[in-house]
Amino acid sequence: MRFTIPGQDINRERFVREIPDFHHKSEVMLTDKGYKCRITNIVSLTEQEKLFQLRILDPDERNIFRFRPGQFLMLQVPGYGEVPISISSSTSNNEQIELCIRKAGHVTNALFYAREGAHVAVRGPFGSSFPMEEMMDRNVILVAGGLGIAPLRAPLFWINDHRDRYRQVHMLYGTKEPSQMLFTYQFEEWRKINHIDLHTIVEHAPKEWKGKTGMITELFSEIAIDHDNTYAIVCGPPVMFKFVCNHLDKQGIPMNRMFVSLERRMNCGMGKCCRCMVGSTFTCVDGPVFDYWSVMNLKEAI
């Protein structure tokens, strides 16, 4: 007597789903399917950074893709790989996604060769976001170091879209050199139209630089902080977090009103690959936006 297990008996599960859905929990979805995008515009910002404007080709997918300030997406460059990139555009811009990308690795290097019209894909959005509603009717300090301005553009655009709901908004921006300063073309607009109190500083400057020179914490002397009514958003290299957050802590801003966006190596964005884990926390699912209290409790976080 012999018998076999019929194939289709065990193999009952076949997973087909028409539209990828990242917004609702469902038993099974095409977790690795990207939304195909066309690179509509490439803006060269510095030698190292470019701003890419992408449009999701499929209108349905374009409608599904809605994000909150501070979230990130996984950018797929087929044949090269996938990288986590923070979304740098306004949440109200439903037509285009803007990504500010530094040439730093294998995938981003390949992307720098891409021309307008090329097709890439995005998965997401993933992660936590800045609590913009909670900050309404308060003062906001945005502190960006270097490329840290990229994830801060989304909350800044949000504030600009809802400018009447926020009180004083300060933005402190520091880079190593003047040539590395990003989005300088928007500074006037932010200052004059959106009434953002923008201060910039560089660490090392050539002789012709007329602005300030020094560390970013020196900019705090230029602004008055009402510590009971102020929220802070900080993004930059790990070493900057410590100095800036310590300073703000001394100024009396409660730790749960300081928000930082952490950088980690992410391979999946879905809390599976563990590459971005800090202690028991997944930066991709529980982060990248954390309040400073959580960061203090996460060992090795910064």
Add this chain to the structure above:
Amino acid sequence: MIYKVIAKPEFEKFIDTLVSGETLSYGPRHVDTDKQGEPIYQFREVNTVSDIAFDYTATYSSAKHFLLPFRENLSRFTFTDDDWEQDIGYEVKPIILIGLRPYDISAINILDSVLLNGHFPSPYYLARRKNTFIIGMDHLPLPDCFSKSLNHHTVSHGFNLFCSDIGDKYYLSINSSKAYNYLKEFRVEDPSYDDDCKLIERRKLIKQSFKTDVEVTGLPSFLDIEFDSPIWTKWGDKCLNCGTCAMVCPTCYCYNIEDRPDTDLQGSSRQKQLYSCNLVDFAEVAGGHNFRPKNGDRLKYRYYHHYLGFAENANQPICVGCNRCGRACLANINPKDVINDLRMEKESCMICVSQSPDKT
């Protein structure tokens, strides 16, 4: 669950029928002998019952690789002149796994809780899991196995059929209708009072056979407090960063994703590759900053994830206590020694505690 007993010759007939069919079957096989002359077992394809070493001690690799292969295609890209198409498929062939020990089944249950929960259940894993027929078997542990300390010396779910050796019969726990249907064709009986007694004795014997005990009570808190303990440097200095522990671990699931273009550049596969948190570049980000630059940092992270981090997220440590990592480690690092080392540090302070003024 339905319980039955089956005579051993009849059981062999049942397994033989199962494995000689068309469905791919894997079971423990004696594949080699190590330098001490001890047999080496691995889960390999089996075609007749005589291929299977039912009395195997432990396999080098775990059974997780049938659900989480070392390399797995996540999607395929095909390139045309100025465009590409992405193709994703989850279809897998059904397989039968025979002879899994309770801790291996527990490990699969733990993987289920990681990969099938949360906002993004893994369809790749789910497809494999749903198409895997698991037959578990109990066993007498190796002297260095500490699965009892983590309560994984028995298992109550996650298998289709579980067999306990009660002398000339197997006591079967039938946990799926599929297993029940297959067994219909064979001579199985309801367990008698005698069989029940033998099963209880067998379980007692197994429980008492554990020679190694690792105290894990309160371990998450110990680990949290001892984050800066010098023992991490001490053990980190021994670690070779080879990642072997994660490869043989039945629950390690961390991975890396990379695109592998075809040699003709007409297409590319996005592949997932099992990784290890002990490898140097695990936490390195673009630009070269490494969040865990030292050996000790990475070793510590592994222990934190196994005994603290995962315990916080899923209410149980991820370790099942099989000690495969300890056996495979080239630098002789094993969880028992590391955890005991960490605990001893604290326990030595009991003197101070007992002398503290509040005590009197």
